[in-house]
Amino acid sequence: SKSSKTAVMLIGHVTKDGTLAGPRVLEHLVDVVMQIEGDRFQQFRILRSSKNRFGACFEAGIFEMTENGLTEVKNPSEQLLEGRKENSIGSVITVAMEGTRPFLVEVQALVSTTPFGYPKRTANGFDLNRLQILIAVLEKYGKLNLQNQDVFINIVGGIKLSEPAADLAVLTAVASSYLKKPTASKAIIYGEVGLSGELRKVSFTDQRIKESKRLGFEKIISPKEFKEITELLKSL
Structure with a gap:
């Protein structure tokens, strides 16, 4: 992907203790690790980054599930x-x-x-x-x-x-x-x-x-x- 300058997205799941499922080496190979939190009873979905080689870690985006899909919540307060x-x-x-x-x-x-x-x-x-x-x-x-x-x-x-x-x-x-x-x-x-x-x-x-x-x-x-x-x- 780096030689062709193509972004590759891998989708997986986390275990009960919040860690990535699968071999640990996968987390070290990628540039960014992001996780979306929330369930059907919650109003918001929170997208967090725990690793980011190109920006700040532990930043979060707040989204809301609508009929048009996930939309950004600009004023959650x-x-x-x-x-x-x-x-x-x-x-x-x-x-x-x-x-x-x-x-x-x-x-x-x-x-x-x-x-x-x-x-x-x-x-x-x-x-x-x-x-x-x-x-x-x-x-x-x-x-x-x-x-x-x-x-x-x-x-x-x-x-x-x-x-x-x-x-x-x-x-x-x-x-x-x-x-x-x-x-x-x-x-x-x-x-x-x-x-x-x-x-x-x-x-x-x-x-x-x-x-x-x-x-x-x-x-x-x-x-x-x-x-x-x-x-x-x-x-x-």
């Missing part, structure tokens, strides 16, 4: 927030990154007393192990008694949040539902939560703030405004 009710208990808006592209997404939490001996933790679009850690931090440093509470997390639109910047949004949504207090209207929440209850800065801060203000979210709740989760919980 507006679509993901469409129909959202403001001042809802357990609802938080965060700004996520797909590669270097920021977009706003809603994080929902529901906390309710469990009828069983062991509380249930369920997360859709968020890592369950990370949720368990955030709940433990809330219990120890936020003084919230969640030992007899079921906790459910949902990331609206079928989006999957894996970056540490989503920690603070998930934690705040859980606290909002438990305390039955809505978060501030038109507020964006992002930041990493440490095991000692401290809030840590994340990357792409300028891009996150710019995208938030473009859509009218003027209040930013991040590690710059609060240093520990105790300070944040007092402001709810």
